[in-house]
Amino acid sequence: MAATTSDAGTRRDFLYVAAGSVGAVGAAAAVWPFIDQMNPSTGALALGSTEIDLTAIQPGQQIVYKWRGQPLFVRRRTPAEIESAKAVDVNSLPDPLARNANLPDTALANDADRATKPEWLIVKGVCTHLGCTPTVSTPQIPEGEYGGWLCHCHGSEYDTSGRIRKGPAPENLAVPPYTFMTDTRVKVG
Amino acid sequence: MSGPSTYNPKSGLERWIDARLPLPRLLHDTVHTFPTPRNLNIWYTFGGILAFCLGVQIVTGITLAMHYVANANLAFNSVETIMRDVNYGWLIRYIHANGASMFFLAVYIHMFRGLYYGSYKAPRELLWIIGVLIYLLMMATAFFGYVLPWGQMSFWGATVITNLFSAIPVVGSHIATWLWGDFAVGDATLNRFFSLHYLLPFIIAGVVVLHIWALHVPGNNNPLGIDVKSPQDTVPFHPYYTVKDAFYLVLFVILFAAFVFYSPDFFGNPDNYQPANPLVTPPEIVPEWYLLPFYAMLRSIPSKLLGVLVMGGAIVTLVFIPWLDTSRVRSCRFRPLMKQFFWGLVVCCVLLGYCGAQSVDAVKFGIPMVWVARIASIYYFAFFWLIMPIIGLIETPKKLPASIAQSVLGDKAAAPAE
Numbered sequence: 383m384a385a386t387t388s389d390a391g392t393r394r395d396f397l398y399v400a401a402g403s404v405g406a407v408g409a410a411a412a413v414w415p416f417i418d419q420m421n422p423s424t425g426a427l428a429l430g431s432t433e434i435d436l437t438a439i440q441p442g443q444q445i446v447y448k449w450r451g452q453p454l455f456v457r458r459r460t461p462a463e464i465e466s467a468k469a470v471d472v473n474s475l476p477d478p479l480a481r482n483a484n485l486p487d488t489a490l491a492n493d494a495d496r497a498t499k500p501e502w503l504i505v506k507g508v509c510t511h512l513g514c515t516p517t518v519s520t521p522q523i524p525e526g527e528y529g530g531w532l533c534h535c536h537g538s539e540y541d542t543s544g545r546i547r548k549g550p551a552p553e554n555l556a557v558p559p560y561t562f563m564t565d566t567r568v569k570v571g
Numbered sequence: 572m573s574g575p576s577t578y579n580p581k582s583g584l585e586r587w588i589d590a591r592l593p594l595p596r597l598l599h600d601t602v603h604t605f606p607t608p609r610n611l612n613i614w615y616t617f618g619g620i621l622a623f624c625l626g627v628q629i630v631t632g633i634t635l636a637m638h639y640v641a642n643a644n645l646a647f648n649s650v651e652t653i654m655r656d657v658n659y660g661w662l663i664r665y666i667h668a669n670g671a672s673m674f675f676l677a678v679y680i681h682m683f684r685g686l687y688y689g690s691y692k693a694p695r696e697l698l699w700i701i702g703v704l705i706y707l708l709m710m711a712t713a714f715f716g717y718v719l720p721w722g723q724m725s726f727w728g729a730t731v732i733t734n735l736f737s738a739i740p741v742v743g744s745h746i747a748t749w750l751w752g753d754f755a756v757g758d759a760t761l762n763r764f765f766s767l768h769y770l771l772p773f774i775i776a777g778v779v780v781l782h783i784w785a786l787h788v789p790g791n792n793n794p795l796g797i798d799v800k801s802p803q804d805t806v807p808f809h810p811y812y813t814v815k816d817a818f819y820l821v822l823f824v825i826l827f828a829a830f831v832f833y834s835p836d837f838f839g840n841p842d843n844y845q846p847a848n849p850l851v852t853p854p855e856i857v858p859e860w861y862l863l864p865f866y867a868m869l870r871s872i873p874s875k876l877l878g879v880l881v882m883g884g885a886i887v888t889l890v891f892i893p894w895l896d897t898s899r900v901r902s903c904r905f906r907p908l909m910k911q912f913f914w915g916l917v918v919c920c921v922l923l924g925y926c927g928a929q930s931v932d933a934v935k936f937g938i939p940m941v942w943v944a945r946i947a948s949i950y951y952f953a954f955f956w957l958i959m960p961i962i963g964l965i966e967t968p969k970k971l972p973a974s975i976a977q978s979v980l981g982d983k984a985a986a987p988a989e
Contacts, residue, residue: 414659415658415659415662415663416630416634416659416663418658418659419634419637419638419657419658419659419660419663420634420637421658423638423652423656423657423658423660424655424656424658425652425656426656
């Protein structure tokens with residue numbers, strides 16, 4: 383009698399655990415599509431990567447391209463701008479890190495690690511303070527003291543390598559992942 | 572039967588909540604210990620199945636609404652974006668579309684169950700009427716929902732149905748214009764239909780709560796149609812009917828899944844994969860299958876206003892059923908004559924559905940389908956307004972069993988309940 387009772391008890395326990403486990407797996411499988419549907423669709427992901435044609439950009443000129451819903455600065459730097467960017471001591475910067483998605487997080491903000499092709503500086507046009515779009519500085523109309531950008535919202539000033547030099551912004555302008563497909567065509571993202 | 576609560580809060584937390592908001596008590600009394608007749612069969616599982624369907628439609632509908640755009644220029648493409656680009660969008664859309672068909676399949680079985688076992692009879696008249704209200708809300712919701720993809724059938728179905736209102740004398744065309752928000756079905760109509768389609772399911776949910784409340788006052792009917800006479804006639808809802816409902820729900824979902832994964836466009840109309848064109852009418856305008864019987868009734872009457880009244884009358888008739896049936900016996904199991912007319916009604920409804928799918932001048936086996944629809948419509952109304960009252964008075968019912976327990980347990984019914 384005792385053996386039969388414990389057998390029946392064990393069998394019921396087994397059935398409960400087995401049914402419960404299968405039910406849990408089934409429930410997870412049923413719920414997943416409803417969670418995953420909120421992830422970016424293939425359409426959104428396709429727009430995550432764009433190719434930009436650089437042929438029309440003159441030295442000293444910047445274009446603003448919409449990338450992943452935000453402004454992207456593509457700036458063709460003059461030799462003077464490259465010089466002034468290289469001359470800065472990295473350790474004196476408010477933010478010494480490169481903030482370059484193509485490099486490890488620990489890379490330092492040397493100009494060579496900000497713009498792999500020195501003539502082309504490609505950075506996200508999003509001020510790292512609170513997200514405004516900074517205004518570009520040109521020799522004709524200077525914005526800020528460092529020749530790069532001035533953010534009019536709260537006065538952050540960036541240099542010709544997009545690094546923060548003065549003002550409340552904590553980080554250098556972010557460099558997105560990009561690869562040059564040819565000398566005149568870059569794929570960002 | 573609703574009686575004193577049997578909930579006994581054990582832990583301190585349970586007592587604390589029970590003193591402030593007795594929701595666990597409510598759930599315990601309605602879903603755990605609720606005394607339910609012990610002889611319920613498969614046809615009584617469709618109420619639970621319907622609640623499941625409502626939940627599925629709401630969840631899939633809300634997730635679809637995250638991607639759908641209710642603008643006449645963008646709606647069709649937004650649905651295709653869901654099908655092609657949104658992660659699992661194709662699955663959610665097919666579940667929602669086929670879910671509507673499964674919802675109506677379940678509701679028709681549920682309603683026919685009510686007719687067969689006399690579940691509409693006293694004291695459950697309001698329960699039945701609330702059910703008719705839910706059915707009406709479901710039809711409205713399904714109609715609005717079908718318009719949203721803005722295909723050819725969406726647009727022209729909307730045009731036909733909203734034009735029905737113009738049949739009303741004097742104010743009809745003004746009502747139609749008011750419904751459209753424009754001179755014809757268009758962007759304004761689509762936007763408001765989306766709003767209403769999102770709203771109505773939550774109204775349905777509220778009315779379902781009333782439906783279950785109205786059920787729990789007298790308690791469930793049962794296949795014998797005789798009242799519960801003692802606790803021996805019942806079993807606690809859990810685990811007996813939670814498990815039974817879950818089992819038949821699984822079978823239902825298997826059928827549901829067969830459509831979603833192996834034939835998701837079975838119930839659909841190919842014309843709805845064409846974007847809406849207000850200038851070109853498709854050769855056949857057909858509603859979804861669950862509205863076909865009413866469509867057949869509408870088209871079988873040559874007069875526009877009369878056709879609308881007959882179609883509306885068919886649904887309004889349902890409200891009066893508790894008073895049209897004069898029999899003192901509830902269940903058709905003991906009503907040999909009524910049983911046959913009941914099956915006649917089932918055949919007639921299926922026939923009406925078939926006619927609704929044919930073109931107006933179709934002829935099969937030498938018989939014009941419009942005449943089949945007319946005769947079936949006549950039977951439909953005759954069943955409720957003539958047969959139900961008369962049969963109840965002239966029929967000799969079979970002998971009813973002494974009690975539910977006795978019919979289930981035989982002579983052991985005298986033994987104490989376990």
